[in-house]
Structure formats: structure tokens, C-alpha cells
Amino acid sequence: MEAVTGSHHFSTLSLSFSHNKTLRSSSAKSIRLSSPSTNASLSSRNWFAKEVWGWVNSNSKGVAVRRYTRGVVVRAEMFGQLTSGLETAWNKLKGEEVLSKENIVEPMRDIRRALLEADVSLPVVRRFVQSVSDQAVGVGVIRGVRPDQQLVKIVHEELVQLMGGEVSELVFAKSGPTVILLAGLQGVGKTTVCAKLANYLKKQGKSCMLVAGDVYRPAAIDQLAILGKQVDVPVYTAGTDVKPSEIAKQGLEEAKKKKIDVVIVDTAGRLQIDKTMMDELKEVKKALNPTEVLLVVDAMTGQEAAALVTTFNLEIGITGAILTKLDGDSRGGAALSVKEVSGKPIKLVGRGERMEDLEPFYPDRMAGRILGMGDVLSFVEKAQQVMRQEDAEELQKKIMSAKFDFNDFLKQTRTVAKMGSVSRVIGMIPGMGKVTPAQIRDAEKNLLNMEAMIEAMTPEEREKPELLAESPVRRKRVAQDSGKTEQQVSQLVAQLFQMRVRMKNLMGVMESGSLPTLSNLEEALKAEEKAPPGTARRRKRSESRSVFGDSTPARPSPRGFGSKN
């Protein structure tokens, strides 16, 4: 069902297949990267379907990879539940011939609810639903395109526009230092963003200076000083007894003397309804005449977002926003509100606690992910950063010759760690919006267990998993050395053999070129879903017989495997 739903989205966007070898390797990487992280938490059937679906998406976007290759990628996990809500809306239109005022009422109610569940502010939801309804009902019949596909297309385009339409870059001053002023509520992460932003700009070759303008929150100046040291950027401080506007002025003078390219000014958190504090911010802005005034917004913000953005924009005049805490599972509806309410774009997103976790905001990828397509382009780009081409080709050869082993498995799990952990990787894979945080934690925990067991194996055992399958003594030793149970070791060995079979079958299907159209994909999915369990069963019996031959009559089968067979 998951794959079928995905198929509709896929065909709507008119994506096509490519059989270029490089792209095939690329898709192989994404498949392998996803398998260890999802294996532990999803059933075999779901895992396999997502594997194939992931391949299809990454393969079809291969062309885009060449066109849009960038150093940084969006790895947002936003809108997971918004996705499932919207899928309900699509399903109600299946079977309809054309969109009309009558049959669109219920899907639009579902869309409205889904957006509210995602914390999009009510005024924004109202306008969005009205706009989508108008466009949908006005659309004439397009031959060959079903109504649900039309609605998907309209919602997708409207979401992209709502979030700003395209990537919005920071603006830099033409002469003298660029001044960036950060503002926002308490606790949204302004001080952390200051340091991340400095780190981000340093990588672009610009010299930076931070100015500690938060004189209210205890230890705020210390925090900025420590963070500045972490990213090796000077921090101007003047203590807590000087007025923020005076600190800003002094900091700017200091930056000019030192010929600094960019000055980033931190401010205290404040409520937009606090007139005294808002007036103080106006003074700071007047003192600086900043190039950019960026409102820092927490992605977890609720209905308050629209009023918040409106007031800061009216009172201070923002030039854009930075959205923080996207590494959680917040629905992130605040993102939809920022542009709609203020007319100003989201320029950057923060999605982690590390100083490197600041990236441009890509509205089109976000919208694609909302519609259940995941962020495959970002996934592929990220995978390419951490895995060399030669490694990928070598791994593909091993898979085809059934020599995938624990060394390769370990390399995969470490690759996932480099990409930023299971929860980040899963968020980029299509259809994974429904995975719960508890499942993600289980998956991470299982990965850690797997790594511990593999590290307890000898080099021979890693290369030849059959040694472990054949020998209870070896399994027991691995279990003791890694602190796990013998049953866990047995399960891990069995999983590797199952994975070998699945990978080989999948590669065979791809190599044969039997996937020229989407309908063939669906048939292939049905066929492949049947193969792995049967094959796995046969292999297990084979292992069991082999073990029997090595053991004494008193122990007719290994304990771990015996209990499973």
C-alpha cells in the first residue's frame, strides 16, 4: 500500500527512470544506507518495499543530482504527521473523474485539519485552503491525469509558494561590514544560532565577529564567549551594565577597525508584547543600521507564530527568519506562517546541537517531503559526501557475488552515523513520516548493539559469517565479549544472510532492466515480497544441517538457531 501511494505521487511529478551506471551505484548506496537503520524497527515486508521505493526515488532524481550539487543539504524531519493527514485527503479522491465543488469539500476539510495538526497558524490555514480550493475547482479536465493527482500538484505548488518559493540567500553589504541582527523570543536558540552562523560564514571565507548584546539572561554573555571560542571567532563583550544599543555601537566600531566582514549581534529574548523590550530593540537597530534583521523562530512554535512574526515585522522590520530545532519531530507549521504573514523568507534552518548544523532552507524539498516523497535528493547528496564512488562499486560487486559481510555491514552503520544518526537519515526517506520517535530510538539502540557484536568478532569471522553460523562456540564467545546474549548474536548472523539474499534479488531485478514503467515496478514489488522469506527459510535449514554435522549427538542443533527453526 505504501508503495502504491508513493506511485501516484511519483507519476504526478512526471519523473522518469534512468539506467546510467553511475546512478545505479548511487541508488545502491541509498538502499544500503537505509537498510541497517530500518531493519530493526520495521517488518521485513515494509522494509523491503521502502528499499525499492527509495531506490526508485533516488534513481529518478539522479539527473537532478548533477544539476543541483551543493555543499550543504537540508535534512529536515518536519511535517511527518502532516504527511499522513494529507494522504487521507488524496485517498478520498481516488475513483473520481473530475474535481468539483462537491467532491472537494471533504478532502479540503482533511487538508485543513492536517495543517492545523502541523501547527500552521489558523489565519494562514484559512487562506491556504481557500486558495487551493479555488485553483482545484477551476482546473479543467486534463486527459490522463486523475483528480487526486491534480490536487496533489496544486497543494505541492501552493506549499512551495507559502514557504517562499525558492532558496533565499543572505544579503551582504557592498561596502564596510555586513551587520546581522538576531532577535526573537526567549529560548528559541538565538545565541546558538549566532555561533553557527559565524561558523557557516567562515566556511564561505568571510571573517566574523560576534557581539554579546544579551545583558539580561544570566550567563548569556559567557555562553556567547564560549561558543565564539569553539568556532574560533572573536566576541565583543562589554558586560551587563552597558545598554544593548551602546554595546552594539561599540562592537560595530571594533569590527570596522579590524576590517571584519560580518558582525553578528546577539540580543536578549523578548516577548513581542513587551513594549519596553521592543523599544530597546528598535534602539539597537537604529544604532546598527543592520544589513539583515533575522527573526529566530523555534520550529515547535504553535498558533502563536503568526502573531509573533507579524509583530516583530511591524515593530522592528525583519528581513528574514531562521528556523531552529528541526532535528526534532515537530510538525514545523510555523515555517508555513513566516513567509505568508511577513512576506519575508526563511533563509536558514538549524537542525542539531553541533556548530555545523545550519543549512539553507529549500522550500521545494520541504513541500515534496510534506507530500510523502521524503527528501531523497538531500539523502543522495549526503550519501555521496560520505561514501566514495569506489567503495560503492566495490560494495555492489560484493553484493552480486553474495560476499556481503560484516565488514561491509559495519561500514554502512558508520556511514549512517556520519550522516548524522538514524533519526536524521530516516527523515529523508520517502514514506517514513509515520515512524515514531520510540521506533527511531529502538533502531538506534539496535544499531549500537549490532556494532558491539561485530567489533567482538575476529577478522576471519567478519569476512566469513558462515563461521559463526556453523559454530556455537564462536557465537558464545562473541556474545560474552560484547556483553550481549547468544540469541542476539544468532539473530544478527541470520539478518546478514537474509540481507544478502534481498540485496542480490534486488540487484538482479535492477540489472535486468525490467523496470521501464511504474506498473512493472508494482508487479516487481509483489514478486519480490514473496521471495525473501522462502529463500531465508531454505537457507536457515541449510545452516542447521551444516551445524548438525559438527556437533555431538547430545546436542542435535545449536541453541540459538534451533529455537528459531
Next chain:
Amino acid sequence: MATTSASFARFSVISRPSSSNPQFILFNAAPRTGTPHSRTGSARFRCLAGQTGFFTKLGRLIKEKAKSDVEKLFSGFSKTRSNLAVIDELLLYWNLADTDRVLDELEEALLVSDFGPRITIKIVENLREDIFSGKLKSGNEIKEALKRNVLELLTSKGSKTELQLGYRKPAVIMIVGVNGGGKTTSLGKLAYRLKNEGAKILMAAGDTFRAAASDQLEIWAERTGCEIVVAESEKAKASSVLSQAVKKGKELGFDIVLCDTSGRLHTNYSLMEELISCKKSVAKVVPGAPNEILLVLDGTTGLNMLPQAREFNDVVGVTGLVLTKLDGSARGGCVVSVVDELGIPVKFVGVGEGVEDLQPFDAEAFVNAIFM
């Protein structure tokens, strides 16, 4: 025409939150610039080891103090009051024929307060049934029923709003939550409140990750006149800091140890595991500790409050909620869903940045402030 007028009124209120500034200035100015007033008449209990009922009395005394602080809570909700005044406008001219329109607009008022679609539909359908069965016959009755519905959700499952500190000393309270929710600030305010009721307080700087977090807590310790245990080196683990603090609390006869922790997203496995370690390290020193694990929820958060609360509860077992930042125009309505689903009571609300701006939670006052 009425509909258009009502919609316009509601929208204009939303887009002009600054209109409430005059009401708010009087309240907000004091906490930031004024020095905390010492409380006259506060009884000081002698801290006797093993004295049964000490914490029970402390809890009761805090509860009584809440009543005299209700006015401050109302002030914090001034913006909410302005925003939801449309409910009165709607209900003043209500008649049966307008039921669907009125309920639709009540629904929107709840949604704007971050109640979320699921629980809003639940409340509105309850009202609809009562209206059509003849139980509610006037606008005022509908409003009272609305309040009762919300109050019922807050109190039927989450009724133990006092701190449950057990019988052993020291009692241990852990403060947990996501980044930026106001944990350290809430801990400082709580220390101030408990100390004023006569308890001997020890703070533990368990946030060993965020830059300057210990410095921040040390400043709060200074402000409140409490002692504090901080990490001895930059690489110290949070669990060992908390463990040392509870040991010291035990040896030196402190009544309560307040444990700060670093902010973490509930989706981060490693950090949530670290939180389990912190809890276990405390339990080793004092069996049964921590007595309370308070989850700090930021009042500006939307519906993500619920998954946050679910995960923290699953991982370490949350015993109470602290709802922060209610001095702004955010309503924190999702907390009603949290209490309804998980049965965890709200114990405190934060209504400002001053040392006295932490109120014991009063469900009735909270509901009245939202719908007044």
C-alpha cells in the same frame, strides 16, 4: 453581517497584539527592575531529620500561597483575555438557529489557543449534544459549559498538583525538558519559593553540555541564597554531578536537592539514555529518589508538546509539568491534551523572568484566565 463582523474582529485582534501593551506594562516592568520583596509572616519550619509530614506541610503551605498570587497569573493572561473576548461577543446574541455558526467559531477560538483539532472537536461535539438536548439554553450557559469541559479535562486525571516529596531527606527533584523551554529559570524560581517556605535547598548543575549553563545556575544560586554543586571538570558526566550533589545533600542535611539537566530533544536516543543514567545515579544514593521529575513545557509550543511529554514520560517517568512563558500572548492550550492523555498534572506555571514568577498551578484560575 454578524459573521463578517465577528471574523473581522477576531482577525484584527490577532494581527494587533500590541493593543494589549498598556495593560501589560504595569505588570512586566516590576519583575525585571524591582528587587524581590522579602515575605513577611512566612513561618519557618525547623528542619528535623526524619520529621514525618514535613514535606506534606510544605506542599500545603505552597498551595495556600497560590491564592494570594492569583492576580499575577491573571495579569500574565491579559493578552489571552483580549484575544478570546470574541467568545463573549459570539454568545451575547446567541440563539438556537445560530448553533452551527457559533460552534464553528468557538472551535476556531480553541484552535487559536493551541488546543489542537482532536481535543477541540471533542469539546465542541460535547457542547453540541448538550445544546440540542436542551441542557444549554443561553449564551452564558454555553460559556460556562465550555469552561467546565476544559476544567474537567485538566482535573479528572491530573489532580495531584502539589509536590510529592516523600518522607526521606533529602527529597530530590529533577527538572527535564527540551532545549530552550526554561528549565534552569524554572529551577531557580522553584528554589526561591521552597527556600522561602523554610526548606534548606541544594542545587545541582547537571547541565554539563550547554555553554555557560553552570554559570547560569550559579547566578540563580546567588540570587536565591542557595548552595550549589557544579562539575569539577569540563568533562564531568551529568550523572556523576547529580550523584555527588545528592550525596552532599544527604551528608549535610539538606531538605531538597534540585537537579538541573541539559535540554535535549525527545527524539535523540543517546541523550535520552543519558537522562536514564542521571535518574539511576540519584536512586543509588537515596532509594526512591528522585521524588519528582518535572517536565518543563514551553507555553509557546504548539502541538509538539504532546509527543515531547509522551517520550519523556516513557523514558524516565514524568511526575509533573511546569508550563512556562505564559506572560506573553501564547496560551499553551496543548497542555490540556497532555493532561488528558497522560494524566500527568501541571504543578507550576511560569509567568515572567523574575525570581517570584513561578505560580503553583490552579486549574480553575487557568481556565478562567483563558475564557474570562
